[in-house]
Structures are given as structure tokens and as C-alpha cells.
Amino acid sequence: MALLSVLTPALALVLCMVVGFLFLKSRAPGTSPQGAGQAKAASEKEFRPWVDQDLQDDTEITTGGGDKDEWVESDDEKDLAHVPYSPQRYPEETMLQRSKDFYSLMNQRRSVRFISPEPVPREVIDNVILTAGTAPSGAHTEPWTFVVVSDPETKHQIRLIVEEEEEVNYRQRMGDKWVHDLARLRTNWIKEYLDVAPYLILVFKQVHGILPNGKKKTHYYNEISVSISCGILLAALQNVGLVTVTSTPLNCGPQLRLLLKRPTNEKLLMLLPVGYPAADATVPDLKRKHLDGIMVAI
Numbered sequence: 001m002a003l004l005s006v007l008t009p010a011l012a013l014v015l016c017m018v019v020g021f022l023f024l025k026s027r028a029p030g031t032s033p034q035g036a037g038q039a040k041a042a043s044e045k046e047f048r049p050w051v052d053q054d055l056q057d058d059t060e061i062t063t064g065g066g067d068k069d070e071w072v073e074s075d076d077e078k079d080l081a082h083v084p085y086s087p088q089r090y091p092e093e094t095m096l097q098r099s100k101d102f103y104s105l106m107n108q109r110r111s112v113r114f115i116s117p118e119p120v121p122r123e124v125i126d127n128v129i130l131t132a133g134t135a136p137s138g139a140h141t142e143p144w145t146f147v148v149v150s151d152p153e154t155k156h157q158i159r160l161i162v163e164e165e166e167e168v169n170y171r172q173r174m175g176d177k178w179v180h181d182l183a184r185l186r187t188n189w190i191k192e193y194l195d196v197a198p199y200l201i202l203v204f205k206q207v208h209g210i211l212p213n214g215k216k217k218t219h220y221y222n223e224i225s226v227s228i229s230c231g232i233l234l235a236a237l238q239n240v241g242l243v244t245v246t247s248t249p250l251n252c253g254p255q256l257r258l259l260l261k262r263p264t265n266e267k268l269l270m271l272l273p274v275g276y277p278a279a280d281a282t283v284p285d286l287k288r289k290h291l292d293g294i295m296v297a298i
């Protein structure tokens, strides 16, 4: 009897938890066939996530998921030769000067949203893309594709897709705080530069590789690798006096991928309009953090 009186509160608690769980489960969308249909329709119509669902760094998902036979075990090149490497070494004064010069060059980089239609030599673009392709990548998988668009009609199609999605982003997905933060930069969903800039560079990350025999190859840390290559691309553009604005058009990836006929293993990471700055271009008067605000010396 004494044992029962001790156990009763514990049993009651467990019972409550089970009943609560069953109740919540029965209310969850998609648990009945009717609910599933309604939930799907509702999610398609109303669900406007603020994150880009197309942009998961799914290295682990793709290696773990699907049919194991679809994936190649490891690279065939087991006997990769190693060669001597001795890059240029500078005297200390030269190093110091070069570090200052490069900082000065990069400190002049700004995101420019007013781009001139003036033509830019194609070979320069080829070279900046080659430079971006020098980035390090997880296990040297080079998981990037740079789509360079200069065709006016394709640029316009891109603009239509981006502006339509961006209007929904600004009006529904992003929330007041984000829209307010962007207001001071004077950005909105109108992207005239997508028509005007002589080149649009769309950077895709390859979430996995596809070998000539059709097998999939793991692309480790593909998003980090491609992001590094984008940083190098920005530096290369700055080096030749061209401008861009880093943009990550939220939820436009699938449509742009279809438009540009890219395979499904490629996900859009960035869209960079590239050209000379317009003669009357302005930029927000932003200040950058000082060294003691970004570096911790231990």
C-alpha cells in the first residue's frame, strides 16, 4: 500500500506525458491522409522561410543518403606525385610594403549597386574566374561552377526571376528588422544592374561531383570552399578596377539553375553583377572595424 502511494504520483506523471504526446501528435499536420494533403497545400502556398532551403551544405547528407552504390568509394589517384615547392620569398621591408599595398587596395573595395553598361574585355573576366579557381577546396574537389552571362536576354530573364522573388523576400520573408537594416543601405528588390552590368557571374556550389562513369563523388566542405573562391574572385575584380555587389538572391536558386541549364547537384551560392562603376555611382558611407575590433592576439 505504502509502495503504491509513492508510485501513484510518478505513474500519474508518466500517464500525463503519454496522453500529452498523443494529443500533440494527433494535432500535428500531415498525420492523417486529409491532414497531409492540407498541410502540403498550405506549406506550398504560405510557407515562406527566411532561410534559403536550397542552400544547405549537405556534404554529410549526400554522402550518407541514397543508394551507396551511386557513390564512388575514394579517388583513384592514390599515387599522387609530390613535387618541390618554393614560392617567391621577399625581404621583410618588401613584405611590409606589399602587405600595406594590398590592404590599401582591398580597403577600397565597395559593394557597388550602380554599374556602367560599358563593355569589359572578356579575357579579363576569364582571368578573374581562373583566379577564383585557385582557391583551396576540401580534398581538392574544386566544387565550383562560375556561369558568366553576357547575353542581354538571359540577363533580363535573370532580373525577372530575382525581382519577383526578392519582392516576396522583402515583403514577407525577411521580417521588419532585416528590411530596416537594409533600408540604410538603400537596397530593395529592384535590381536594375542585372540588365545593365556587362557580365553577371553566377557562382554555383556542386554539392557532390559526378564522375564520367555516372558515380557521385563527395565534395567535402563544398560551401566553405566555394565561399573562399568567391572571396578570391572579389579580390581579383578589385585588382583590375572592376566592381560588383555580392548578392545571395534568396530562394531564386532553383529557377536560375533551370534557366541556366545547370544540373541538380549545383546550387546557386552567389550572383555577382560585374562591370565598371557608373559615373554617378554612390556607396553608403560605411566604416570598417579597426584591428583591435577584429583581432584577438594571444
Ligand SMILES: Cc1cc2nc3c(=O)[nH]c(=O)nc-3n(C[C@H](O)[C@H](O)[C@H](O)COP(=O)(O)O)c2cc1C
Pocket: 109, 110, 111, 112, 113, 185, 187, 245, 246, 247, 248, 249, 283, 286
Ligand atoms: C553573403 C552576402 C550577401 C549579401 N547580399 C546582398 C544583397 O542581396 N544585396 C545587396 O545589395 N548587398 C548584399 N551584400 C552586400 C553587403 O550589403 C555589403 O557587403 C555590406 O553592406 C558592406 O559594404 P561593402 O561591401 O561596400 O564593404 C551581401 C554581402 C554578403 C557578404
